[in-house]
Amino acid sequence: MxxxxxxxxxxxxxxxxxxxxxxxxxxxxxxxxxxxxxxxxxxxxxxxxxxxxxxxxxxxxxxxxxxxxxxxxxxxxxxxxxxxxxxxxxxxxxxxxxxxxxxxxxxxxxxxxxxxxxxxxxxxHEMLTGLIRITDAKLFPRTTGSSAWHEQEQSVFVAASADEAGQIERIKIKKQNKHVLKNCYESPKVEPFISEVVDPNLAEKVTVSRHYFGGKRDYVLLNIAQKAQNALARTFRGVSPKHLQVYLDQFCYVFNRVNRPLLQELRMACSSGPCITYPALIGATAATRYRFRKRKTMAWREAS
Ligand SMILES: [Zn+2]
Known part of the structure; x- marks a missing residue:
């Protein structure tokens, strides 16, 4: 390191x-x-x-x-x-x-x-363009036969833009709200996901594959979901559902910059734009935020 x-x-x-x-x-x-x-x-x-x-x-x-x-x-x-x-x-x-x-x-x-x-x-800010493939997938699935959701199981959509030869150029993975689904075999609605990640003016074709219940599975995208899951398990020893999306975004960010100046781009991203605060990160309530601000002000007064 x-x-x-x-x-x-x-x-x-x-x-x-x-x-x-x-x-x-x-x-x-x-x-x-x-x-x-x-x-x-x-x-x-x-x-x-x-x-x-x-x-x-x-x-x-x-x-x-x-x-x-x-x-x-x-x-x-x-x-x-x-x-x-x-x-x-x-x-x-x-x-x-x-x-x-x-x-x-x-x-x-x-x-x-x-x-x-x-x-x-x-x-x-980076929407998918051109030929786009989408599949639903499960992260951290169990091997038991029950159709009830397990706490660790997460429903996601994986999308990728590919060139004419099918080579993946850029990916997006988004956690879906599994609590609105009847069971772990039901797939979430794809339309909101498409409008969130696809540039409608620059999309040539959008192909959607379903993981469960018929249709052709997109094993390339399912393999990407597997790699993301392995990376989260290996480096972070599992991730809480609350923070899962930001870890998935990190995986996609690095994946999408294999042929780009990753370090330079990340330094620039860190040098501009709003900064998330500690209370926002932990999802603090208004009362907790007030206590946090008060503690910080007191610590500053003591230090000065
Ligand atoms: Zn000025």
């Missing part, structure tokens, strides 16, 4: 190098004020990370604002190390990451999820 990181970051050594890297990723054409769009700012360099004050409207912007690192006290070097480890074909789990970058499990868990959500956000 260490050699992977060294190879990915051979050009960068110090925290200052990563500050420069993030600046280039966040503002590739130079500074832009988030409030007024002005191009010039004063640098306030007395903090751990530079702060920029717009010379037109005086708005202050942190380098990590609007990135996955927003609000984090973890050094940028460790963040970029975590990002590069997420490009490994086998992925990285929170325990492995906490050992690799020497942070607590909770910090590693949060970093992993924030990076995964950056992948998910980018995935949402």
């Amino acid at each position: 260490q050699s992977f990181w060294e190879e990915a970051c051979s050009l960068y050594e110090t925290e200052e190098d990563f500050i420069q890297l993030l600046y280039k990723l966040k503002w590739p054409e130079g500074f832009r004020c988030p409030d007024c769009g002005h191009k010039h700012a004063y640098l306030i360099g007395t903090r751990r990370l530079p702060l920029y004050q717009c010379s037109a409207c005086d708005t202050q912007t942190s380098l990590i604002a609007g990135t996955v690192m927003q609000g984090s006290r973890t050094p940028l070097r460790l963040w970029f190390q975590a990002i590069s480890l997420h490009t490994r074909p086998e992925g990285v789990n929170a325990v492995q990451l906490s050992q690799a970058i020497k942070v607590t499990y909770k910090t590693a868990w949060l970093i992993c999820h924030k990076i995964r959500h950056a992948m998910q956000r980018q995935n949402c």
